Amino acid sequence: MTKRFYTILGVFLGILIVLLGLLNKKDLDINTIVINDNILNNFYLANRNLEDPAFIQYNDLSEIQIALVRNDYIKREVLKREALNWGLDKVDPIISSRLAQLGEQFLVNNLPNEELSEESLNSFYNENKHFYIDDAKVTFSHIFFRNSDEKIINDLTSYVRTQNEEFFNNNLLNKISVFPYQKNYAQRSESFIRGHFGEKTTQEIFALEISSKWQGPIQSPYGFHIIKLTSVTEAKQKSFEEVSDLVLKRFISERRKANLKLELEKKISGYQIIDD
Numbered sequence: 001m002t003k004r005f006y007t008i009l010g011v012f013l014g015i016l017i018v019l020l021g022l023l024n025k026k027d028l029d030i031n032t033i034v035i036n037d038n039i040l041n042n043f044y045l046a047n048r049n050l051e052d053p054a055f056i057q058y059n060d061l062s063e064i065q066i067a068l069v070r071n072d073y074i075k076r077e078v079l080k081r082e083a084l085n086w087g088l089d090k091v092d093p094i095i096s097s098r099l100a101q102l103g104e105q106f107l108v109n110n111l112p113n114e115e116l117s118e119e120s121l122n123s124f125y126n127e128n129k130h131f132y133i134d135d136a137k138v139t140f141s142h143i144f145f146r147n148s149d150e151k152i153i154n155d156l157t158s159y160v161r162t163q164n165e166e167f168f169n170n171n172l173l174n175k176i177s178v179f180p181y182q183k184n185y186a187q188r189s190e191s192f193i194r195g196h197f198g199e200k201t202t203q204e205i206f207a208l209e210i211s212s213k214w215q216g217p218i219q220s221p222y223g224f225h226i227i228k229l230t231s232v233t234e235a236k237q238k239s240f241e242e243v244s245d246l247v248l249k250r251f252i253s254e255r256r257k258a259n260l261k262l263e264l265e266k267k268i269s270g271y272q273i274i275d276d
């Protein structure tokens with residue numbers, strides 16, 4: 001009986017010791033801050049003053065400076081853990097947003113690598129050819145007139161018809177305005193011109209004939225222009241060989257987004273969603 005009692009007591013004490021050990025380990029995980037040179041070095045680099053031109057490497061810091069870095073690290077860890085214990089990450093939108101970003105980055109970094117075949121890249125290129133077009137380009141000079149009264153329009157029309165420099169100097173030279181962007185455009189893409197002149201005016205510019213003479217007047221959202229068009233090159237579809245590197249980057253990016261979406265959907269399916 002006595003032997004059996006001591007055996008049961010020993011088993012009970014063993015279980016109790018294990019439980020206490022697990023509890024102590026849990027407390028240790030929550031309340032213990034591990035510090036070493038590698039941790040402090042990473043903390044120091046992540047929190048360096050980027051505006052300070054005289055940056056000192058961690059290994060070159062004095063003992064006093066390292067002690068200050070150590071104290072800052074301890075303060076941050078304690079405050080971070082206390083904030084999480086208080087549930088502040090659930091009420092502060094900035095913290096929640098940053099944690100969500102970090103969680104997404106973690107998932108992205110741990111997505112499985114895929115083998116990419118030439119066939120799959122070619123297929124992706126053929127489905128997305130519109131991404132790999134050399135935009136049409138144009139070269140021209142223009143003279144801009146902000147004032148758009150009837151007389152200026154008539155004088156511009158007359159000058160373009162006659163190309164009479166004396167008439168221009170007498171009637172239009174002192175009416176020229178400063179255009180908000182550029183006076184000369186050399187081999188600029190259609191999208192670039194569209195950003196400066198608007199859709200309708202860009203179409204009219206590209207529709208002009210190449211000529212050494214001034215043409216127009218053409219109206220833009222800013223006023224009127226006469227234009228001397230030097231060259232126009234049509235849009236050109238780039239071949240797969242020309243853009244294979246770009247295709248690869250876009251393919252990986254698109255596939256990563258799709259895989260991330262699937263991974264998130266799997267994670268979400270593991271949660272119980274309660275609509276209150």
